[in-house]
Amino acid sequence: MNGRNIAEQSKSGRASQAEEKAARVVAPRRGEPTPIVASEPQEVQATEYRHNKPVYRLDNTPSETLVIHCSSPRFQKAFRLFVTEELGIEHYTPIMIGGGAHAFGMSMFLPKNLKFLWEQIKFFVKEQKVKQIIIINHRDCQWYEKMKGYHPTVDLPLKGRVDLRTATKSILTDFAGVHIRSFYADVHGDEIVFEEVV
Numbered sequence: 001m002n003g004r005n006i007a008e009q010s011k012s013g014r015a016s017q018a019e020e021k022a023a024r025v026v027a028p029r030r031g032e033p034t035p036i037v038a039s040e041p042q043e044v045q046a047t048e049y050r051h052n053k054p055v056y057r058l059d060n061t062p063s064e065t066l067v068i069h070c071s072s073p074r075f076q077k078a079f080r081l082f083v084t085e086e087l088g089i090e091h092y093t094p095i096m097i098g099g100g101a102h103a104f105g106m107s108m109f110l111p112k113n114l115k116f117l118w119e120q121i122k123f124f125v126k127e128q129k130v131k132q133i134i135i136i137n138h139r140d141c142q143w144y145e146k147m148k149g150y151h152p153t154v155d156l157p158l159k160g161r162v163d164l165r166t167a168t169k170s171i172l173t174d175f176a177g178v179h180i181r182s183f184y185a186d187v188h189g190d191e192i193v194f195e196e197v198v
């Protein structure tokens, strides 16, 4: 066997082992969920180590702003940059929930969703003495898409904006002293632009 054949055999051997491993990982037993394959561990950018374990620090900076927005991973970087850079709010308390303010526009059909969100808002406003609430909805929201059966005749971007106004009115009814601003994140291709909804 020449060197090339050995190399190919070795290469194909590695490939078949990898395929076998992948097949074992991908094919769950009947009735079991597909396992999540962990990615390679990354080097942690922690500044301190204790007993060879990275150490992280609590941030005790008080937060006077609550920011409510959707959990969609496609928008998280944009949401954070918008709040910190464009609005200039470096430190805030985020509430991430599928659909953002959607629950406020669905109180008749899905009261449990609003109850859950409302409990969270009340808790942070009272416990952290929140003075300002920022609410953000966005276009192409999978939660809104999934729930559109409840409001089939209303255009989704319009519904997103209407729900922001409903949320603002509802919160102000109980917390008149809190300043509220709401924004709609519009999408053009892969670009996101935030518009204030008044």
Ligand SMILES: [Zn+2]
Pocket (backbone or CB within 6 Å): 070, 071, 072, 098, 099, 100, 138, 140, 141, 142, 143, 144
């Ligand atoms: Zn969304």
